[in-house]
Amino acid sequence: MTARIPDPIEAGMKRGWRVIDASLxxxxxxxxxxxxxxxxxxGGGISAEILAxxxxxxxxxxxxPLKSSRDFKMREADAYPDLYQESAARxxxxxxxxxxxxxxxxxxxxVNWTSSFRTPDATLAWWxxxxxxAHATPDELAPWFAMAERRTGVVEWxxxxxxxxxxxxxxxxxxxxxxxxxxxxxxxxxxxxxxGMGCPTNAKQSMLVxxxxxxxxxxxxxxxxARAERLQLSGQKVEEVVCRALDAAGVLPxxxxxxxRARHVVVAGGAINTPALLLRSNAxxxxxxxxxxxxxxxxxxxxxxxxxxxxxxxxxxxxxxxDHFLATGxxxxxxxxxLETPPLHPLxxxxxxxxxxxxxxAAMRDFAHLGGMLALLRxxxxxxxxxGVVRLRSDGMGELDYELNDYLWDGTRRALLSMAEIQFAxxxxxxxxxxxxxxxYRSWAEARREIAALPQRAHVTRVVSAHVMGGCAMSxxxxxxxxxxxxxxxxxxxxxxxxxxxxxxSLGANPQxxxxxxxxxxxxxxxxxLTGRPAAALA
Amino acid sequence: xxxxxxxxxxPRPSRRTFLAVGGLAALALGAGxxxxxxxxxxxxxxxxxxxxxxxxxxxxxPAILDGALAHDPARRARQLTSxxxxxxxxIRGLPQATQQEVQxxxxxxxxxxxxxLLTGVPTGWESADIAHVSAFLQEWRVHxxxxxxxxxxxxxxxxxxxxxxxxxxxxxxxxxxxxxxxA
Numbered sequence: 001m002t003a004r005i006p007d008p009i010e011a012g013m014k015r016g017w018r019v020i021d022a023s024l025x026x027x028x029x030x031x032x033x034x035x036x037x038x039x040x041x042x043g044g045g046i047s048a049e050i051l052a053x054x055x056x057x058x059x060x061x062x063x064x065p066l067k068s069s070r071d072f073k074m075r076e077a078d079a080y081p082d083l084y085q086e087s088a089a090r091x092x093x094x095x096x097x098x099x100x101x102x103x104x105x106x107x108x109x110x111v112n113w114t115s116s117f118r119t120p121d122a123t124l125a126w127w128x129x130x131x132x133x134a135h136a137t138p139d140e141l142a143p144w145f146a147m148a149e150r151r152t153g154v155v156e157w158x159x160x161x162x163x164x165x166x167x168x169x170x171x172x173x174x175x176x177x178x179x180x181x182x183x184x185x186x187x188x189x190x191x192x193x194x195x196g197m198g199c200p201t202n203a204k205q206s207m208l209v210x211x212x213x214x215x216x217x218x219x220x221x222x223x224x225x226a227r228a229e230r231l232q233l234s235g236q237k238v239e240e241v242v243c244r245a246l247d248a249a250g251v252l253p254x255x256x257x258x259x260x261r262a263r264h265v266v267v268a269g270g271a272i273n274t275p276a277l278l279l280r281s282n283a284x285x286x287x288x289x290x291x292x293x294x295x296x297x298x299x300x301x302x303x304x305x306x307x308x309x310x311x312x313x314x315x316x317x318x319x320x321x322x323d324h325f326l327a328t329g330x331x332x333x334x335x336x337x338x339l340e341t342p343p344l345h346p347l348x349x350x351x352x353x354x355x356x357x358x359x360x361x362a363a364m365r366d367f368a369h370l371g372g373m374l375a376l377l378r379x380x381x382x383x384x385x386x387x388g389v390v391r392l393r394s395d396g397m398g399e400l401d402y403e404l405n406d407y408l409w410d411g412t413r414r415a416l417l418s419m420a421e422i423q424f425a426x427x428x429x430x431x432x433x434x435x436x437x438x439x440x441y442r443s444w445a446e447a448r449r450e451i452a453a454l455p456q457r458a459h460v461t462r463v464v465s466a467h468v469m470g471g472c473a474m475s476x477x478x479x480x481x482x483x484x485x486x487x488x489x490x491x492x493x494x495x496x497x498x499x500x501x502x503x504x505x506s507l508g509a510n511p512q513x514x515x516x517x518x519x520x521x522x523x524x525x526x527x528x529x530l531t532g533r534p535a536a537a538l539a
Numbered sequence: 540x541x542x543x544x545x546x547x548x549x550p551r552p553s554r555r556t557f558l559a560v561g562g563l564a565a566l567a568l569g570a571g572x573x574x575x576x577x578x579x580x581x582x583x584x585x586x587x588x589x590x591x592x593x594x595x596x597x598x599x600x601p602a603i604l605d606g607a608l609a610h611d612p613a614r615r616a617r618q619l620t621s622x623x624x625x626x627x628x629x630i631r632g633l634p635q636a637t638q639q640e641v642q643x644x645x646x647x648x649x650x651x652x653x654x655x656l657l658t659g660v661p662t663g664w665e666s667a668d669i670a671h672v673s674a675f676l677q678e679w680r681v682h683x684x685x686x687x688x689x690x691x692x693x694x695x696x697x698x699x700x701x702x703x704x705x706x707x708x709x710x711x712x713x714x715x716x717x718x719x720x721x722a
Binding site (some may be wrong): 005073074075076077081086087089094095096192194200201249251252313346347349350351354355356357358359360361362364365367368393394395397436437458459460 | 602603604605606607625629631632633634635636637669673676680681685688689691692693695696698699700702703704705708709711712713714717718721722
């Protein structure tokens with residue numbers, strides 16, 4: 001047995017944090033504060049700390065539960081229902097893309113794989129040119145990145161990559177493809193490999209252990225297990241956020257309502273739930289842009305089997321990346337892709353591997369020798385890459401309709417080829433792309449021929465996403481964005497959007513650090529507007 | 540529906556007549572769900588599989604888990620029961636609208652005409668063997684209708700997800716489980 005790991009949530013509760021588990025409410029409640037923040041993930045967490053430290057009273061409302069390191073037992077059977085949207089089975093409208101998004105205090109930062117990238121320069125240049133975002137320069141954002149990196153403990157990861165990541169490094173090197181190490185937001189990481197199920201040692205500096213505790217220590221109130229149902233609008237103002245309490249499992253409404261009233265409301269529910277909340281509220285949308293241009297970094301997967309043991313479940317899950325296939329073409333040309341590595345755990349692997357029966361079982365028996373690779377397609381930079389549309393299902397929940405078109409399928413084919421070539425270069429004995437018609441290929445020559453001929457279609461090609469972005473684009477041009485460069489929702493005077501739905505395109509990089517930096521800047525502007533004083537910095 | 544045992548044991552079955560009725564399949568999926576909802580009152584605790592719907596899953600799961608399930612009949616029966624219970628529990632964790640869609644799928648599979656039309660399984664689910672079930676799953680995987688492909692995807696993910704979530708499945712795949720001291 002190891003010594004007991006200090007639990008900052010348990011300690012905070014003992015200090016008297018104001019936390020309301022809405023699933024336990026026996027009556028409807030009305031609460032008031034200066035600012036209500038919907039969502040406790042990357043954008044909500046950063047905003048909560050800055051606003052609370054600046055002397056404002058803050059309520060943070062979160063649909064998921066408050067869990068902590070002592071709950072994180074590294075079991076998929078518990079982690080997915082507890083910590084993810086729709087038990088990690090959220091899908092696009094036609095079920096062709098599986099979407100991983102967090103749903104717990106800390107949002108996706110509680111379950112992400114710790115990859116920390118500043119926004120690529122080419123993406124910022126695109127936003128300046130096409131979205132009138134003059135401040136979107138590396139220099140202008142540098143202090144905000146520095147503040148966010150300090151707060152979330154972003155470090156160079158000097159530990160050797162695990163075998164699964166080392167395959168990407170070695171294979172790419174053989175082919176003359178550059179790779180680099182990924183920076184990670186960890187302190188004292190045990191290198192276990194279970195980041196996606198909640199960090200059991202509190203090494204990951206997610207919102208759960210950084211900004212949310214800081215906000216609570218500065219008097220903020222946290223409401224969990226409550227779903228923001230709608231914004232009650234009156235003229236150009238939001239009067240209150242009406243929330244439905246959920247049952248203990250977080251599936252059904254309990255029947256209790258919470259009314260959260262505030263001078264200002266910040267929506268930070270992530271790039272599906274934020275547009276959905278605004279749609280349910282009939283928020284003004286004169287430009288017809290709300291919920292449009294939602295991007296996913298549509299992600300392809302390639303499995304490879306090696307002679308040596310890979311043990312993809314162990315060790316930091318993402319530590320090596322390659323931007324070669326983003327950098328070698330124009331940003332608005334054929335779709336580029338970033339290469340990374342996923343952690344491998346039984347449930348996620350089994351559902352991702354195509355086929356069934358003995359063929360599937362045989363692949364699973366080789367689990368220890370299996371390596372996985374990911375290609376994240378950079379969407380949103382070409383006229384044939386309009387992204388998806390968030391709309392409301394019959395039950396009022398948000399749903400993303402994302403059409404996979406020929407422009408995108410050209411990218412998926414090239415991505416599957418690139419990954420197979422790298423895997424063979426790294427010594428793979430066989431390679432099997434996640435595709436219903438793919439076989440285990442025994443050589444690069446065979447793979448090149450066969451993958452080029454694979455039909456690329458919804459469901460037949462396995463496509464996943466862990467990065468939902470856009471839908472409430474920020475722009476200096478009101479025709480190009482529902483939100484202005486200060487993060488204010490156009491047409492509602494006391495409503496801000498502080499999450500990944502602000503992005504006018506995808507990023508071409510894992511989004512957490514971009515959300516931290518941009519929302520730190522926006523929340524600081526908001527705090528000083530509301531208090532008349534300079535905003536307090538993050539710790 | 541000409542569907543004989545001899546055809547069913549072919550390793551790669553050719554396209555059969557039931558695949559020509561794609562448009563009907565989409566209609567039947569809705570109708571099946573409506574019928575199932577009308578005749579099965581959901582318990583207060585949520586989603587439940589019963590009767591012919593549960594029998595369908597009992598017939599489909601062994602094909603999806605072929606190669607992973609034990610050969611010993613008694614052990615295999617226990618494994619199947621626990622896997623199916625785990626599928627049900629997983630479904631109850633999904634949003635209501637998704638539970639409804641899954642209910643519709645099983646409602647369809649429980650309807651005799653739809654079962655024969657879409658799966659080629661001629662008699663009741665109790666008598667469907669792995670070859671029968673594998674044959675229609677192979678067709679659904681790459682069916683020309685998105686709806687059928689997504690139905691396959693749901694069965695694939697539910698059954699395999701429930702199976703490999705269970706620690707009892709880990710030894711066979713060489714997965715040691717999470718680090719002992721912390722888990």
